[in-house]
Amino acid sequence: MKKVPKKYSKLSIPEALETAKQRLTALASHLRRYTREIEGRRINQLFSTEPARVYSQWQGNNKRTAPPRLETEQYWKSIWEKDATHNGNAQWLVDLRADHSNLPEQVPVTIAVADIQARASSMKSWTAPGPDMVHAYWLKKRLAAQMNQLLVDERHPEWLTEGRTVLIPKDPKKGPVPSNYRSITCLSTTWKLLSGIISAEMNRHMGQYMSGAQKGIGKNTRGAKHQLLVDRTVSRDCKTRLTNLCTAWIDYKKAYDSMPHSWILECLELYKINRTLRAFIRNSMGMWRTTLEANSKPIAQVTIKCGIYQGDALSPLLFCIGLNPLSELINKTGYGYRLWNGAVVSHLLYMDDIKLYAKSERDIDSLIHTTRIYSNDIGMSFGLEKCSRMITKRGKVVRTEGIELPEGNIADIEDSYKYLGIPQVNGNHEEAARKAATTKYLQRVRQVLRSQLNGKNKIRAINTYALPVIRYPDGIISWPKEEIEATEIKTRKLLTMHGGFHPKPSTLRLYAKRKDGGRGLVSVSTTVKDETTNIQEYIGKMAPTDRVLSEYLRQQKPKKEEGDEEPSWKDRPLHGMYHRQIEEVADIQKSYQWLDKAGLKDSTEALIMAAQEQALSTRSIEAGVYHTRQDPRCRLCKDAPETIQHITAGCKMLAGRQHVCSWHTWNAITKWPA
Secondary structure, eight states, X not given: OOOOOGGGTTSOHHHHHHHHHHHHHHHHHHHHHHXXXXXXXXXXXXXXXXXXXXXXXXXXXXXXXXXXXXXXXXXXXXXXXXXXXXOTTOHHHHHHHHXXXXXXXXXXXXXXXXXXXXXXXXXXXXXXXXXXXXXXXXXXXXXXXHHHHHHHSSOOOGGGGEEEEEEEESOGGXXXXXGGEEEEEEEOHHHHHHHHHHHHHHHHHHTTTSOTTBOSSOSSSOTHHHHHHHHHHHHHHHHHHTOXXXXXXXXXXXXXXXXXXXXXXXXXXXXXXXXXXXXHHHHHHTTOEEEEEETTEEXXXXXXXXXXXXXXXXXXXXXXXXXXXHHHHHHHHOOOEEOTTSOEEOEEEETTEEEEEESXXXXXXXXXXXXXXXXXXXXXXXXXXXXXXXXXXXXXXXOOOOEEETXXXXXBOSSOEEETTEEXXXXXXXXXXXXXXXXXXXXXXXXXXXXXXXXXXXXXXXXIIIHHHHHTTBTTBOOOHHHHHHHHHHHHHHHHHXXXXXXXXXXXXXXXXXXXXXXXXXXXXXXXXXXXXXXXXXXXXXXXXXXXXXXXHHHOOXXXXXXXXXXXXXXXXXXXXXXXXXXXXXXXXXXXXXXXXXXXXXHHHHHHHHHHTTOSOOXXXXXXXXXXXXXXXXXXXXXXXXXXXXXXXXXXXXXXXXXXXXHHHHHHHHTOOO
């Protein structure tokens, strides 16, 4: 702080102290404003290139506490470095080998330049690399010959299969406990490219053997939503026909990290994966190792002797192949729930999320025991605290004591069970799911509006960060029109509270595209409508070959036809006046380029649009629209109606002063006394 000027040296001590305080307050205010501007530039630049990192910061993932080094090393080594093998003498496995003995072997795989190009085109150019520190952008055509050589060689460079595992805390409340960290592995770009090509070839071969109950992988499927549609069909059938239905939710303890390599190789042989690929995968598994990191600091290197990486395209496929025999065993039991049209549903798989269905308590217990025996034989175990069971008799849930297993008890469901993100009991808890989704959506909208993003980026963030929370459950649960409208009103209210939306402008323009002169916000109603339409199109496409979805269509009630679409904001008498006036004399596309390129604050965008839409409370608007006064004339010159155009360019009293600087013009508009 500078020395007090001499002109203040004769002040009394209280006056000098007060002067110093005021100067300090002014400097602090300037510093805060400067800090906000710097933060705004930083976050807008980051958002334009890596929006996911901004979203991660909002979710608190940047505030990571490093776990204890020694305990973390011991914890992960106890999981990954244990020498686990499956039970090769299990009777069900002996029978399975006999059933699969005559399967044809996969044709030999040769990697072509086209395969490299196809796979590389789907990889993000600048995503975080693994230990090789090579971004996908730099991959070249000559890799095809080198990768073919890697497939036939018995050994390959160690760096190819090395990983870098970042530990991210799951629940901040539990603190730096090693088990409270989720492992995310960054693998070498070269390995991800090679494993992606191998995965595509194996997928083509496994398409004829992979169970239809597994929707964790595969193309042309809605994945988790497909499973939720099937589950909804079963629960509706049970409630409508008042039948008996027993279900069980099975969760594995450290599923990806506990599947033995020996079992994966056994499955590859069972399904006759090409022997060259089997040898390559076997050799690669023997060289898997990763370096644990927390807060960008290395902790220890761990050898992966048990479990699968979670950072490439091959890992999910290997895991699903390892669980595929379970589907065969469940289908052989003959248990399941029979729908009205005769289709039988016995189980659903989405990666390691398993749901079992049966018609009686005895049958569901038998399916649970079959799954337990299979899991124990391949070296995996249930996470009993997350497993649950439900018994429904004649359409109503009944309470029992659960099922006792050697490892512990699987209790009956008490309140609800969240399956693939949707709360369930006998069917979906639709009201609870809607409330949870709406609450989370509004919470994310507040996060966006409190940030230093500019107007365009805030709208983009709401569309891509907040709205997906509404989009995911839509199509699975019904969404009443009243709740949609209430959520949209709350969204606009939040925008107004944070200065991003004027209280009296065109709502239609808020949802119009930016290239058409709007703000570009996607409405909740549009999101719900589009996702519902997409789900219905998917069901219609799959129903001819899927008897369960065919039954879903039969169960559906006919929906009322929606009314005509609302007119454009451009057709509104008052709000569209500006657009109609400039439409014939100006280039509309260039007139609205500022919305895309200017990078203005949301409050500035809102003010400009409110002025264009005649939404500011001038005397002309108050007299002609609101009817709150009689005299519409300008309060300064008294010669013409006080309109936005008159204030900005026509008032002779303002022409000599405020019109000199645009700041004075907008100051006159926004701070005019009533």
